[in-house]
Amino acid sequence: MIEDSLKYQTQGDSWLKRILVGGLLLFPGALLVVPVFTFNGYMLEVMRRVMGGDTANPPEWGDADLAGLTVDGLKHAVVVLVYSLAVLLVAGVPFFGLVFAGMGIDSGGLSIVGILVGGLVYLVGVLALAVVLPVATGNFVRTDSIGGGFDLDVLREVTTNGTMLKAVVFGFVVNILMQVVSSVLGITIVGYLAVPFIVFAGQSAIFYIWSEGFRDAYEEEYGEPPLAGVGGSTTSTTTTDEAWETDTDTAVENGGVDDDRTDDRF
Template sequence: MIEDGLRYQTQGDDWLERVLIGGVVGFLGVFVIPAFTFSGYMLEVMRRVMGGDRKNPPEWSDLDLVELTVDGLRYVVLTLVYGLAFTLVAGLPVFVFLLGGYGTDSGILVGFGLLIGGLLYLVGLLALAVVLPVATANFVAEDSISAGFDTTVLRDVVANGTMLKAIVFSVVINVVVQVVGSVLLFTLLGILLLPFVGFVGQSAVMYVWARGFADAYEEEYGRPPLDGPATSVEGGVGTTGFDAETGVDTDADEGHRY
């Protein structure tokens, strides 16, 4: 799966053009709006892979950039909520113990608070690394921000061995990309190549997340998260509208369901 992910963006006759555009969009992410477009493209990668199309990466010319950008912005909202929850879980104990130790000579109380906060930070970071891929994939499958917080799917798929394996694979890909990026920093040409390596690497991560989620979802619920070829953002996002808890297909292909 790791090799498939890393080779994903090199498929097709126009792969070089696709990677060049992706790298440029990623580089322009410093201007904020292109960063949303970049994220939207990565979500489209997941949508294609979950829909069963693992050989044809999205072509930039076939996509509606406005829809991609909106999709990316919605995803940022999802990640911000998770980030805020993570910050509260890790930071609240530290704040409480610091407040309790304020005005006293008890450095032990403050130190204990920092220790607890540090442990919670590590646990929270690990939990976020496991939960966020599933939340992202379900957000894509249902085209709804609220789907990213579906506790039934999160509980079932996060604990699935296939999904956990995919998450480990994505970590390996990130490490490989980081190592390659570190090596490229030693030359001017290498520095110029960094955005394109990042585009290929991020696509690989999303590929692995999507493939792991699709397989795990089908194992848990007896059906894929998306039926048939994924629909391009340009033509409207196709979703299954499947309720994992009730087993009802609501067939909610009605645009974004916030």
Template structure:
């Protein structure tokens, strides 16, 4: 809500989420969140403006690719292995088969911690991509380790969970009325910008600048 044009930013963001069923607005929205990361890491205290719409779409597509690579690949591998073990065990039909099926189920249950790990890593990956301007930067293991193993980043990842709960409660209350329901996309946009601001601040504190030192960004959202 900082800056003179915050109402306009909020209105545009809410409208994009309201039109998310058209798909393209989703990519624009994701691109804006990447831009929030970039501006935060660069030290800006005011959210970015809505401009360079083509660039927003491109950044949104990149963010989608990053999320798919981090989330879809391990999911497919784990579910594939688990389903295979369950199928073999069921076909065997004896004690050994039951044991295999049990291992298969346990393998699929590994998705829970794996997906949490994905949720933990993706914000840092997107932050590095936003700073470097390259899709490959999202997979820079050395940089990610430098950031994600810090307590600041750990807290920054946990806080959005709290924000998400609060936003969802507000949304559930608003949706009880027609007028309130129309406000939900705007509330969701506000919450997402706040969350990505937190991610950017945590990343900026430990990511090196061109000079090799961590950036010094104010810690107030």
């Protein structure tokens, strides 16, 4: 899974152009918010394609709806923001409660306890967020709605699935590799300029892993692919029509229609 994810953006004849454009988005993104949303929207499109089973054709910038990608990235940012604020709120209650209580009774020890407890709760919250957020993102893509990111049933079932947990770990490994490579390259000016392109390829790999993990885990839990029915399917209709035409032709050749034959389409 990791190897395939790292090779994902190198597929196709225009892979270099695709990576260059993706990396260039992060340069103005350091000062402007909109390119970051567009970048994130592209990653969601990667997730949508891989989740649907297309692992050989990364989205091309020339075919992309940039406005649509930006809106998707913005909506996903809302999901991430809500989860992040929830972690800060849960960690902040014991932190500020004990710190202010210690200040009120002039107890430095109680304030220190508040800092330690708050820090511990925050750490646990961050770890929980690292597990929950990939599932929330996957369901956001599946439903194409902000509400999908907070579907408690899917979060409960898929987050605890072993396949999804393995994907979370693999995504974490890729993230560490990306950070290490970026840090090494950042030592020199030329290497520093290459970092955004490494980040683009690395983020694509992470979303690739998340989407495969979510797809397999969702199918294990619910018995159908997460994007089942999206866009419709003509397979069964086509097959039935072909069978009907064959039956009709056979009947004509035999000089009539067999009364015992039933048209299954109706």
